[in-house]
Amino acid sequence: MFLLDDLLVRPFTSLAGIIHAMAIEEMHDTDAIRDDMKENRLLYELGERSEEEYERRAEALRAELDAAEQARERLSGKVEVKGR
Amino acid sequence: MTDEYLYTYGVVERADLELDVEGVCGATRAFTVDCGALSAVVSTVDTLEPAREEANLRAHDDVLRAVMEDDGGRAVVPMRFGMVFKNHEALENVLREGEHEIAESLESIEGCVELGVKLVADADAGADAGTAGPGSADPDWEALRADATERLSAVSVREAEGDLFSDRLVLNRSYLVEQDDREAFNAAVDAIVDAHGDRLSVQYTGPWAPYNFVDIAVGRA
Numbered sequence: 330m331f332l333l334d335d336l337l338v339r340p341f342t343s344l345a346g347i348i349h350a351m352a353i354e355e356m357h358d359t360d361a362i363r364d365d366m367k368e369n370r371l372l373y374e375l376g377e378r379s380e381e382e383y384e385r386r387a388e389a390l391r392a393e394l395d396a397a398e399q400a401r402e403r404l405s406g407k408v409e410v411k412g413r
Numbered sequence: 414m415t416d417e418y419l420y421t422y423g424v425v426e427r428a429d430l431e432l433d434v435e436g437v438c439g440a441t442r443a444f445t446v447d448c449g450a451l452s453a454v455v456s457t458v459d460t461l462e463p464a465r466e467e468a469n470l471r472a473h474d475d476v477l478r479a480v481m482e483d484d485g486g487r488a489v490v491p492m493r494f495g496m497v498f499k500n501h502e503a504l505e506n507v508l509r510e511g512e513h514e515i516a517e518s519l520e521s522i523e524g525c526v527e528l529g530v531k532l533v534a535d536a537d538a539g540a541d542a543g544t545a546g547p548g549s550a551d552p553d554w555e556a557l558r559a560d561a562t563e564r565l566s567a568v569s570v571r572e573a574e575g576d577l578f579s580d581r582l583v584l585n586r587s588y589l590v591e592q593d594d595r596e597a598f599n600a601a602v603d604a605i606v607d608a609h610g611d612r613l614s615v616q617y618t619g620p621w622a623p624y625n626f627v628d629i630a631v632g633r634a
Contacts, residue, residue, distance in 0.1 A: 368579035375533060375614050 359401065362394045419446065419504050420458040421496045422476045423489040423622060424515050427452045434479045437469045437494075443476050446501055448508035451515055454480050454489070455504070461497045470494055477622040481526070486592060488523045490515055490629060491622035511629060518627040525570060525589050526620035528598060532561055532583040532605070538612045557612070558584050561605045568597040573625035583613060587625040 369390065373383035420437050427450050432443045440456035454476065463469055473494050480489045498504040508515070534554075561584055566572060568590065575585035590598045602617050 364576075364578040367576075368581075371531065371533065371579060371582075371616065375616060377536070 359394060359397050362390055362397055366390045366394070416459060417457045418459070418461055419453075419455040419498045419501065420463060421492050421498060421504065422454045422456075422473060423480060423491040424451050424453050424508065424519070425480060425487055425489050426450065426516075426519055428484075428487070430454060430480065430483060432476070432479050432483065434476050435472055436476050437472045438463050440472075443479070446504055446508075448505040449512050451508050451512060453504055453508060455498075458497060461499070463495060463497065465494065474622070478620075481620065481622060486524070488519050488525075489622055490518045490522070490627050491624050514629055518629060522589065522623045522626055524592050525623065525626075526592060526595070527623040527625060528569075528588050528590050528617070528619035529575075529586075529621065530561075530565060530588065530602065530618075531575075531585050531616040532558075532609075533579070533614045533616060534581045534583050535612055535614070536581070554583055557609055560608065562586075564601040564604055565598070568594050568601050571626055575625075587621075589623055589626045 366387065369378065369383060369386045372378045373380070378386070420440070422436075422443065425445070427447055428445060429447075430443070430445045430452070432454075433441065434443055435441065436443055436456035438456075438458040438460065440458060443454050443456050445452035446455055456476070477489060477491050480487055498507070565586070565588055569588040570591060571589040573587045573589075575587060577585055588598065602615060606615050
Protein backbone atom coordinates (compact mmCIF):
# COMPACT_ATOMS: atom_id res chain seq x y z
CA MET A 330 0.00 0.00 0.00
CA PHE A 331 3.02 2.27 0.00
CA LEU A 332 2.25 3.59 -3.47
CA LEU A 333 -1.38 4.34 -2.71
CA ASP A 334 -0.56 6.13 0.50
CA ASP A 335 2.21 8.01 -1.22
CA LEU A 336 -0.15 9.20 -3.92
CA LEU A 337 -2.62 10.52 -1.39
CA VAL A 338 -0.24 13.13 -0.07
CA ARG A 339 1.89 14.18 -3.03
CA PRO A 340 0.89 16.14 -6.12
CA PHE A 341 1.98 14.76 -9.47
CA THR A 342 5.01 16.47 -10.78
CA SER A 343 6.81 13.68 -12.55
CA LEU A 344 6.23 11.14 -15.28
CA ALA A 345 6.55 8.45 -12.64
CA GLY A 346 3.68 10.05 -10.75
CA ILE A 347 1.50 10.11 -13.84
CA ILE A 348 2.27 6.48 -14.57
CA HIS A 349 1.38 5.57 -11.01
CA ALA A 350 -1.91 7.41 -11.34
CA MET A 351 -2.71 5.64 -14.58
CA ALA A 352 -1.90 2.32 -12.97
CA ILE A 353 -4.33 3.06 -10.16
CA GLU A 354 -6.98 4.12 -12.65
CA GLU A 355 -6.48 0.84 -14.49
CA MET A 356 -6.33 -1.19 -11.29
CA HIS A 357 -9.68 0.20 -10.21
CA ASP A 358 -11.35 0.42 -13.60
CA THR A 359 -14.94 -0.30 -12.61
CA ASP A 360 -16.15 -0.15 -16.23
CA ALA A 361 -13.79 -2.98 -17.16
CA ILE A 362 -15.04 -5.05 -14.23
CA ARG A 363 -18.64 -4.43 -15.25
CA ASP A 364 -17.74 -5.52 -18.79
CA ASP A 365 -16.25 -8.72 -17.35
CA MET A 366 -19.48 -9.30 -15.41
CA LYS A 367 -21.52 -8.91 -18.59
CA GLU A 368 -19.19 -11.22 -20.49
CA ASN A 369 -19.41 -13.81 -17.71
CA ARG A 370 -23.20 -13.72 -17.94
CA LEU A 371 -23.11 -13.91 -21.75
CA LEU A 372 -20.82 -16.95 -21.80
CA TYR A 373 -22.98 -18.65 -19.16
CA GLU A 374 -26.12 -18.00 -21.20
CA LEU A 375 -24.40 -19.38 -24.29
CA GLY A 376 -23.58 -22.56 -22.36
CA GLU A 377 -19.83 -22.01 -22.49
CA ARG A 378 -19.59 -21.71 -18.70
CA SER A 379 -21.16 -24.05 -16.17
CA GLU A 380 -23.44 -22.59 -13.50
CA GLU A 381 -20.80 -23.35 -10.90
CA GLU A 382 -18.07 -21.58 -12.86
CA TYR A 383 -20.40 -18.66 -13.60
CA GLU A 384 -21.34 -18.24 -9.91
CA ARG A 385 -17.73 -18.49 -8.78
CA ARG A 386 -16.59 -15.91 -11.32
CA ALA A 387 -19.58 -13.63 -10.62
CA GLU A 388 -18.84 -13.63 -6.90
CA ALA A 389 -15.17 -12.84 -7.50
CA LEU A 390 -16.09 -9.98 -9.84
CA ARG A 391 -18.63 -8.56 -7.38
CA ALA A 392 -15.94 -8.51 -4.71
CA GLU A 393 -13.51 -6.92 -7.15
CA LEU A 394 -16.08 -4.26 -8.07
CA ASP A 395 -16.83 -3.46 -4.43
CA ALA A 396 -13.12 -3.11 -3.70
CA ALA A 397 -12.55 -0.95 -6.78
CA GLU A 398 -15.47 1.33 -5.93
CA GLN A 399 -14.24 1.74 -2.39
CA ALA A 400 -10.72 2.47 -3.58
CA ARG A 401 -11.95 5.03 -6.10
CA GLU A 402 -14.07 6.67 -3.44
CA ARG A 403 -11.09 6.84 -1.13
CA LEU A 404 -8.88 8.33 -3.84
CA SER A 405 -11.54 10.59 -5.27
CA GLY A 406 -10.20 14.09 -5.72
CA LYS A 407 -6.78 13.05 -4.57
CA VAL A 408 -5.46 11.42 -7.72
CA GLU A 409 -4.95 13.25 -10.95
CA VAL A 410 -4.82 11.20 -14.12
CA LYS A 411 -3.12 12.72 -17.12
CA GLY A 412 -2.56 11.69 -20.67
CA ARG A 413 -5.72 9.61 -21.11
CA MET B 414 -49.01 2.13 9.43
CA THR B 415 -46.68 1.42 6.52
CA ASP B 416 -46.28 4.10 3.87
CA GLU B 417 -47.43 3.14 0.39
CA TYR B 418 -45.81 4.51 -2.74
CA LEU B 419 -46.38 3.95 -6.43
CA TYR B 420 -43.71 2.02 -8.32
CA THR B 421 -44.08 2.84 -12.02
CA TYR B 422 -43.24 0.32 -14.76
CA GLY B 423 -44.34 2.19 -17.84
CA VAL B 424 -46.99 4.25 -19.57
CA VAL B 425 -49.67 3.13 -22.01
CA GLU B 426 -52.43 4.78 -23.96
CA ARG B 427 -55.28 5.31 -21.51
CA ALA B 428 -56.59 1.93 -20.39
CA ASP B 429 -58.06 0.32 -17.33
CA LEU B 430 -55.67 -2.53 -16.50
CA GLU B 431 -55.53 -4.85 -13.54
CA LEU B 432 -52.91 -7.59 -13.82
CA ASP B 433 -52.17 -10.42 -11.41
CA VAL B 434 -48.43 -10.47 -11.81
CA GLU B 435 -45.40 -10.63 -9.56
CA GLY B 436 -44.07 -7.11 -9.34
CA VAL B 437 -41.17 -5.24 -7.80
CA CYS B 438 -40.67 -5.60 -4.01
CA GLY B 439 -43.07 -8.54 -3.78
CA ALA B 440 -46.10 -6.76 -5.25
CA THR B 441 -48.75 -9.19 -6.52
CA ARG B 442 -50.73 -6.93 -8.82
CA ALA B 443 -50.23 -4.07 -11.22
CA PHE B 444 -52.89 -1.52 -12.03
CA THR B 445 -53.23 1.77 -13.87
CA VAL B 446 -53.30 5.40 -12.77
CA ASP B 447 -54.88 7.66 -15.40
CA CYS B 448 -54.00 11.13 -16.51
CA GLY B 449 -55.49 12.61 -19.68
CA ALA B 450 -54.91 10.28 -22.60
CA LEU B 451 -52.33 8.22 -20.71
CA SER B 452 -52.25 5.60 -17.98
CA ALA B 453 -49.24 4.64 -15.89
CA VAL B 454 -48.86 0.99 -14.92
CA VAL B 455 -47.97 0.82 -11.23
CA SER B 456 -47.75 -1.35 -8.12
CA THR B 457 -47.85 -0.23 -4.52
CA VAL B 458 -44.54 -0.60 -2.68
CA ASP B 459 -43.41 0.39 0.81
CA THR B 460 -40.13 2.04 -0.14
CA LEU B 461 -38.92 4.94 -2.25
CA GLU B 462 -35.67 3.07 -2.97
CA PRO B 463 -36.35 -0.45 -4.25
CA ALA B 464 -33.24 -2.65 -4.16
CA ARG B 465 -31.52 -2.95 -7.53
CA GLU B 466 -31.31 -6.73 -7.31
CA GLU B 467 -31.95 -9.45 -9.85
CA ALA B 468 -35.42 -10.45 -8.56
CA ASN B 469 -36.65 -6.84 -8.73
CA LEU B 470 -35.08 -6.18 -12.13
CA ARG B 471 -36.69 -9.33 -13.47
CA ALA B 472 -40.06 -8.41 -11.94
CA HIS B 473 -39.89 -4.95 -13.55
CA ASP B 474 -39.42 -6.59 -16.93
CA ASP B 475 -42.02 -9.30 -16.30
CA VAL B 476 -44.71 -6.71 -15.61
CA LEU B 477 -43.81 -4.81 -18.79
CA ARG B 478 -44.03 -8.03 -20.79
CA ALA B 479 -47.43 -8.80 -19.28
CA VAL B 480 -48.61 -5.32 -20.30
CA MET B 481 -47.21 -5.77 -23.82
CA GLU B 482 -49.02 -9.09 -24.22
CA ASP B 483 -52.29 -7.85 -22.74
CA ASP B 484 -55.31 -7.55 -25.01
CA GLY B 485 -53.50 -8.93 -28.07
CA GLY B 486 -50.55 -6.56 -27.87
CA ARG B 487 -50.22 -3.13 -26.33
CA ALA B 488 -47.60 -0.40 -26.81
CA VAL B 489 -45.86 0.62 -23.60
CA VAL B 490 -43.26 3.29 -22.94
CA PRO B 491 -41.05 1.63 -20.33
CA MET B 492 -39.73 3.52 -17.31
CA ARG B 493 -36.26 2.86 -16.04
CA PHE B 494 -36.02 0.66 -12.99
CA GLY B 495 -36.59 2.48 -9.72
CA MET B 496 -39.18 5.14 -10.54
CA VAL B 497 -41.25 5.51 -7.35
CA PHE B 498 -43.75 8.29 -6.66
CA LYS B 499 -45.02 9.34 -3.27
CA ASN B 500 -48.66 9.45 -4.33
CA HIS B 501 -51.11 9.67 -7.23
CA GLU B 502 -50.81 13.43 -7.43
CA ALA B 503 -47.03 13.36 -7.91
CA LEU B 504 -47.33 10.73 -10.62
CA GLU B 505 -50.15 12.56 -12.37
CA ASN B 506 -48.10 15.76 -12.40
CA VAL B 507 -45.28 13.98 -14.20
CA LEU B 508 -47.66 12.39 -16.71
CA ARG B 509 -49.28 15.76 -17.35
CA GLU B 510 -45.90 17.44 -17.95
CA GLY B 511 -44.68 14.70 -20.29
CA GLU B 512 -47.98 13.91 -21.96
CA HIS B 513 -47.07 15.19 -25.42
CA GLU B 514 -43.64 13.55 -25.47
CA ILE B 515 -44.92 10.23 -24.12
CA ALA B 516 -47.83 10.16 -26.58
CA GLU B 517 -45.38 10.71 -29.46
CA SER B 518 -43.19 7.87 -28.22
CA LEU B 519 -46.19 5.57 -27.92
CA GLU B 520 -47.09 6.36 -31.49
CA SER B 521 -43.55 5.65 -32.70
CA ILE B 522 -43.46 2.17 -31.13
CA GLU B 523 -47.07 1.15 -31.79
CA GLY B 524 -47.26 -2.40 -33.11
CA CYS B 525 -43.53 -3.02 -32.54
CA VAL B 526 -41.34 -5.01 -30.17
CA GLU B 527 -37.68 -4.78 -29.30
CA LEU B 528 -35.46 -7.75 -30.11
CA GLY B 529 -31.82 -8.16 -29.16
CA VAL B 530 -29.10 -9.79 -31.24
CA LYS B 531 -25.58 -10.55 -30.09
CA LEU B 532 -23.10 -12.24 -32.40
CA VAL B 533 -20.36 -13.88 -30.36
CA ALA B 534 -17.23 -15.19 -32.05
CA ASP B 535 -16.20 -18.70 -31.13
CA ALA B 536 -13.38 -18.73 -28.60
CA ASP B 537 -10.86 -19.89 -31.18
CA ALA B 538 -12.33 -18.17 -34.26
CA GLY B 539 -9.81 -15.31 -34.34
CA ALA B 540 -6.87 -17.64 -33.81
CA ASP B 541 -8.03 -20.07 -36.48
CA ALA B 542 -8.37 -17.38 -39.07
CA GLY B 543 -5.02 -15.96 -38.07
CA THR B 544 -6.61 -12.55 -37.69
CA ALA B 545 -7.13 -9.96 -35.02
CA GLY B 546 -10.15 -10.29 -32.72
CA PRO B 547 -13.74 -9.72 -33.83
CA GLY B 548 -13.96 -6.36 -32.08
CA SER B 549 -11.17 -5.00 -34.29
CA ALA B 550 -11.39 -3.44 -37.72
CA ASP B 551 -10.21 -6.68 -39.31
CA PRO B 552 -11.76 -6.81 -42.82
CA ASP B 553 -12.94 -10.37 -42.40
CA TRP B 554 -14.98 -9.60 -39.30
CA GLU B 555 -16.08 -6.27 -40.76
CA ALA B 556 -17.54 -8.09 -43.76
CA LEU B 557 -19.37 -10.53 -41.50
CA ARG B 558 -20.70 -7.63 -39.41
CA ALA B 559 -21.86 -5.79 -42.52
CA ASP B 560 -23.62 -8.88 -43.85
CA ALA B 561 -25.47 -9.48 -40.57
CA THR B 562 -26.39 -5.82 -40.21
CA GLU B 563 -27.78 -5.67 -43.73
CA ARG B 564 -29.97 -8.74 -43.17
CA LEU B 565 -31.36 -7.46 -39.86
CA SER B 566 -31.81 -3.84 -40.91
CA ALA B 567 -33.91 -4.92 -43.87
CA VAL B 568 -36.60 -6.37 -41.58
CA SER B 569 -36.59 -3.82 -38.75
CA VAL B 570 -37.84 -0.28 -38.26
CA ARG B 571 -34.97 1.10 -36.20
CA GLU B 572 -31.84 -0.16 -34.50
CA ALA B 573 -29.69 0.82 -31.53
CA GLU B 574 -26.04 -0.02 -31.03
CA GLY B 575 -25.08 -1.74 -27.76
CA ASP B 576 -21.70 -1.86 -26.04
CA LEU B 577 -19.11 -4.31 -27.31
CA PHE B 578 -18.30 -5.29 -23.73
CA SER B 579 -16.39 -8.43 -24.70
CA ASP B 580 -13.55 -8.92 -27.18
CA ARG B 581 -15.57 -11.77 -28.62
CA LEU B 582 -18.61 -9.66 -29.48
CA VAL B 583 -18.89 -9.09 -33.21
CA LEU B 584 -22.18 -7.27 -32.94
CA ASN B 585 -24.51 -6.19 -30.12
CA ARG B 586 -27.65 -4.43 -31.30
CA SER B 587 -31.28 -3.94 -30.41
CA TYR B 588 -33.88 -3.81 -33.15
CA LEU B 589 -37.36 -2.33 -33.20
CA VAL B 590 -39.42 -4.77 -35.23
CA GLU B 591 -43.03 -4.62 -36.41
CA GLN B 592 -45.08 -7.47 -34.96
CA ASP B 593 -45.98 -8.43 -38.52
CA ASP B 594 -42.28 -8.75 -39.38
CA ARG B 595 -41.35 -11.05 -36.50
CA GLU B 596 -41.24 -14.11 -38.77
CA ALA B 597 -39.07 -12.30 -41.30
CA PHE B 598 -36.73 -11.18 -38.52
CA ASN B 599 -36.52 -14.75 -37.18
CA ALA B 600 -35.66 -15.91 -40.71
CA ALA B 601 -32.92 -13.26 -40.98
CA VAL B 602 -31.39 -14.49 -37.72
CA ASP B 603 -31.56 -18.08 -38.98
CA ALA B 604 -29.86 -17.00 -42.20
CA ILE B 605 -27.00 -15.45 -40.21
CA VAL B 606 -26.59 -18.71 -38.29
CA ASP B 607 -26.56 -20.66 -41.56
CA ALA B 608 -24.02 -18.34 -43.16
CA HIS B 609 -21.65 -17.81 -40.23
CA GLY B 610 -22.50 -20.41 -37.59
CA ASP B 611 -19.15 -22.10 -38.08
CA ARG B 612 -17.41 -19.08 -36.53
CA LEU B 613 -19.87 -17.65 -34.05
CA SER B 614 -22.89 -18.13 -31.80
CA VAL B 615 -25.99 -15.98 -31.93
CA GLN B 616 -27.78 -14.85 -28.81
CA TYR B 617 -31.26 -13.76 -29.83
CA THR B 618 -33.48 -12.30 -27.08
CA GLY B 619 -36.88 -10.70 -26.62
CA PRO B 620 -39.42 -9.50 -27.11
CA TRP B 621 -38.56 -6.67 -24.75
CA ALA B 622 -40.33 -3.46 -23.97
CA PRO B 623 -38.67 -0.90 -26.27
CA TYR B 624 -36.16 0.42 -23.71
CA ASN B 625 -33.69 1.41 -26.41
CA PHE B 626 -36.16 3.28 -28.58
CA VAL B 627 -37.75 5.75 -26.22
CA ASP B 628 -35.81 8.38 -24.41
CA ILE B 629 -37.96 10.19 -21.95
CA ALA B 630 -36.58 11.81 -18.84
CA VAL B 631 -39.21 12.13 -16.16
CA GLY B 632 -39.04 13.75 -12.79
CA ARG B 633 -39.50 11.84 -9.60
CA ALA B 634 -41.26 12.64 -6.35
